[in-house]
Amino acid sequence: MRNRSLRPGLSQALKKFLDNSFGNDYIPSQKYGGDVMEEFIKVMKAFSDPNRVKLLKLLQKREMCVCEIQAALGIAQPTVSKHLKILEGTGLVVRKKKGLWANYSLSDGSSSPYAASLLGNLRHWLEDDPEIRDLFTRSGSISREELCSIRV
Numbered sequence: 001m002r003n004r005s006l007r008p009g010l011s012q013a014l015k016k017f018l019d020n021s022f023g024n025d026y027i028p029s030q031k032y033g034g035d036v037m038e039e040f041i042k043v044m045k046a047f048s049d050p051n052r053v054k055l056l057k058l059l060q061k062r063e064m065c066v067c068e069i070q071a072a073l074g075i076a077q078p079t080v081s082k083h084l085k086i087l088e089g090t091g092l093v094v095r096k097k098k099g100l101w102a103n104y105s106l107s108d109g110s111s112s113p114y115a116a117s118l119l120g121n122l123r124h125w126l127e128d129d130p131e132i133r134d135l136f137t138r139s140g141s142i143s144r145e146e147l148c149s150i151r152v
Helices: 008-022 028-032 036-046 050-061 066-073 077-089 113-122 130-140 144-148
Strands: 093-098 101-106
Touching: 036 077, 036 113, 050 066, 050 077, 050 101, 050 113, 050 130, 066 077, 066 101, 066 130, 066 144, 077 093
Parallel strands: none
Antiparallel strands: 093 101
16 A cells, blocks of 8 residues: 655645636546556646656647657657657547547547546647747648548
């Protein structure tokens, strides 16, 4: 059994965050199941990697497949898949199978209140960042048909 008193101030901060974000009657463990702290930390860790943040920003603009994300970010396919698996596991991203393609898009946040809150805020964050603007510009010219040389 874990000792939850290692960070006594954190539970107060978490309670304040929940109250401000979801109201005083919010009880995450009853609504979503699982350990509240673990769920919170899992979502926060997903946001700790710059490539995952960039990936989330890309998915704000449109649904994308792995090869499109790979081309936009300039990272290897296994790395993209690893990041997507982490983001799916936290409720930040959803995958929809459509024919040959697995398309990824942002979640509606219904599986995690933390994911919902951070995704809502992310829409307003980093819009003026030069790297994010370049990423948006690059992603606009990416086409899965050209990347994969397959007709969809």
